[in-house]
Amino acid sequence: MRRKLVAGNWKMHGGLSANEALVRSMQARLTDAVACALCVPFPYLAQMSGLVGGTSIALGAQSISEHDSGAYTGEVSGGMLKEFGCEYVIVGHSERRAMFAEGDARVAAKFAAALRHGLTPILCVGETLAERESGETETVIARQIDAVIENSGVGTLGKAVLAYEPVWAIGTGRTATPDQAQQVHAFLRGRVAALDATLANGLMILYGGSVKASNAAEMFAMADVDGGLIGGASLVADDFLAICHAATRQ
Ligand code: PGA
Helix, strand or coil: CCCCEEEEECCCCCCHHHHHHHHHHHHCCCCCCCEEEEECCHHHHHHHHHHHCCCCEEEEECCCCCCCCCCCCCCCCHHHHHHCCEEEEEECCHHHHHHCCCCHHHHHHHHHHHHHCCCEEEEEECCCHHHHHCCCHHHHHHHHHHHHHHHHCHHHHHHCEEEECCHHHCCCCCCCCHHHHHHHHHHHHHHHHCCCHHHHHHCEEEEECCCCHHHHHHHHCCCCCCEEEECHHHHCHHHHHHHHHHHHCC
16 A cells, blocks of 8 residues: 655745744654655745754655756746755646646646656646536546656656645635545546556555545545645644544554
8 A cells, every 4th residue: 555645735834933833843743654745935945954854754845947047037946945855846736827827838847857856746736616517627637647748758757746636625625525536536547557557556646625634534545545735734733743643544
């Protein structure tokens, strides 16, 4: 069975003293039975790499430039993330797709940049409510993952993590049902299996979208749900820990 991963996505939240309090409070209570990561805003990477060093918490960023260096004001490269101890980087989060004009081609380029720098991309895919209601969920998800496979090759998914995040469930309190998530996760795994069955079997597919301590266990119990990408609940130590513990009980 795949060891579960629970990754926190702080989005644009945090603060020096709050970050320290959160990590210190989690430290003593974490278990190795689940892999745990925190994807934090860029300015906190230096502080956080000091805080999580020696703990089982891995560090991640929330975005990466597709370029390695150059005249790209405001951007942060994979090499820079690596220097600050990042292991993971989120690519293709729906907020970046929708608000920062990151289309499939750009997401695929960012995915490739992460791999070039030895980072594990957490590739987010997911449909909007309108797309779900018009029966387009699988078409959208397929398009999003195919863009990455076409650009980098299916084999690179072995060095990545996928995250299914239905846009309508993010930050809304409206979680997908475990069956809805399982259906899409199975679809994703099947699409990869058609190209490489062994790789698909080991592929990590997280669910994200309003995961809370109260609904995590039933979500993580689904056969193709290998953990979670947690937004709001990752900002509260007790909530995030409860979700990590729910992952260890599966
Ligand atoms: P949420 O966010 O848990 O607050 O819904 C998830 C995400 O955007 O990764």
